Amino acid sequence: MDDQSRMLQTLAGVNLAGHSVQGGMALPPPPHGHEGADGDGRKQDIGDILHQIMTITDQSLDEAQAKKHALNCHRMKPALFSVLCEIKEKTVTLDAECAPLWINNNRHRRKRQTPNADLQDANFLPHRPFPKMPCNSYGEPTFKQIYGGLSIRGAQEEDPPDPQLMRLDNMLLAEGVSGPEKGGGSAAAAAAAAASGGSSDNSIEHSDYRAKLTQIRQIYHTELEKYEQACNEFTTHVMNLLREQSRTRPISPKEIERMVGIIHRKFSSIQMQLKQSTCEAVMILRSRFLDARRKRRNFSKQATEILNEYFYSHLSNPYPSEEAKEELAKKCSITVSQVSNWFGNKRIRYKKNIGKFQEEANLYAAKTAVTAAHAVAAAVQNNQTNSPTTPNSGSSGSFNLPNSGDMFMNMQSLNGDSYQGSQVGANVQSQVDTLRHVINQTGGYSDGLGGNSLYSPHNLNANGGWQDATTPSSVTSPTEGPGSVHSDTSN
C-alpha cells in the first residue's frame, strides 16, 4: 500500500476529535458495506468520502476528475482537509529511517498521479536520490517526493556563472550570432577577410559565408524563442497544477518558487546545448570557408625565386631577421608569417633531403653569383674610381649582395657529398674569390635586408641543425674575414 493510502488509513483511524477508531488499523468498509447497528450516519459519510479518495487514483482521469470535483464540493471537505494538514504536520517527526520507503512509495505513487504524469514521462528532469527525507516547515516533503526525479541542485544558492556558458556566449557574440545584427556579416568574417589579404576573389566566398552565418543566426534565434516559449508554457502548466493541488494539500510559495527555478534551470541547460550546437556549426562553417589551408595558393614564381635566392645565399644561417622577413614579405607580396612559414618549411625539407635540393641550390647559387659578379664588378669599379670604403649598394633590384660564401659551400661540400664542380660551380668559385677579395678590401658588407653576412659557411651539424653561423668552417673558409656579423643572431 502506498503512502497516500497509509496516510488515509491513518486518517481513517482518527475521528474528527482525534480519537482512535478501530485501532487505526483498517479502512472503514465501502459505502455499500455494512454499517454498524448504531448506524452513525456521519461516520458512514466519512467512510464513504475516504473510500472515494482511496480509489480515486485507480480510476480513469475523467472518472477521477468527476469524483475529485464531488469531493471538493463535499461539505466535509474543509474539516478533512484540516485534519490532513494536522497529520502532515505530525509527519515532520517521522524518523529518518522511514524516509527511503516513504520516498520510494511517493515516487511510485507519482506515476499514478495523472495530472503530474507528464513531468515524469517526459523524462524531462534528472533523477537524483534524496539523502534524507526533506521536510519543509509544513513537515511535508511532498514536492521533492512527488517530483522525486526533480533535481534540487542549486535550489538554495545562486549558481555562479558557468564558464563554459560564458565561453559559448562570448563566441556567439564574437561570431555575430547572438549579438545585434551587424548587417548580415560578422566581425569574425571581416577579420578573416583581412587576415587572408582581403583579395577580391575572396569576396564571393565571404558573402557566401555571411549568408550561411545569417542562416545559422536565424535558426539559433528561432530555436531560442521556441525554448523560451516552451519554458513559459511549461511553467504556467506546472503553476496551474500546483494551484490545483493546493486545494488538497498545503503548498508554500517557497516551494512554487523553487519549482519554477528548477524548471528554468532545466531549460537553461537545453539552451546551452543549443548554443553548443550553434558554436559547432559556426566552427565548421569557418573552417570550410575561412580556413587558410583550404584556400592555399602557391606563391608566385617570382616570390618563390626571391625566397629561394635568400635561402640559398644564406644557407649557412637561413634565418632571416625580422627586418629581412619584412623586406622579403614586401618583395614577395606575402605576409611576414608566410615568410616565416616558408623558411620553416624550407629548412626542414632541405635538411631532410639535401640531395634533392642540390640541383636547386646550384641553380640559385649560379644565379646569385652572376648577380653578385655584376655587383662586384661595379663595386670594384667604384672602388677604383670612388671611395674604397663605400659598400656596394647593388643594382639588381633583388638583394644587394648575397652571401656568396654560402654558394661556395654549397658547391663544395653540401651534405658532405663532394660536389663534382660543374662549370657553374667553377664560375661561382672564381666569383666568390673575387668577392672575398673585394669584401676584404672594403672591410665589410651589408646586404640591403639587414642580413649582414660576411662569408659564413653553412654548417648542418650532426643533429641536422644549422650550427652557429658565425663560426667559420676551418676547411672551407681559409680567407674568412674577421668580424662576421649576422643579423640573424636571434638564432
Added chain:
DNA sequence: ATAGATGATTTCGC
C-alpha cells in the same frame, strides 16, 4: 586518379 610539391597548422621543447 595519383604522387609529389607546397603552404599552413599543430605540437612540443627551449
Added chain:
DNA sequence: GCGAAATCATCTAT
C-alpha cells in the same frame, strides 16, 4: 615567442 618536426589540406604535374 621562436623554431623543429609532424601533419594536414590543397595544388599541380603526370
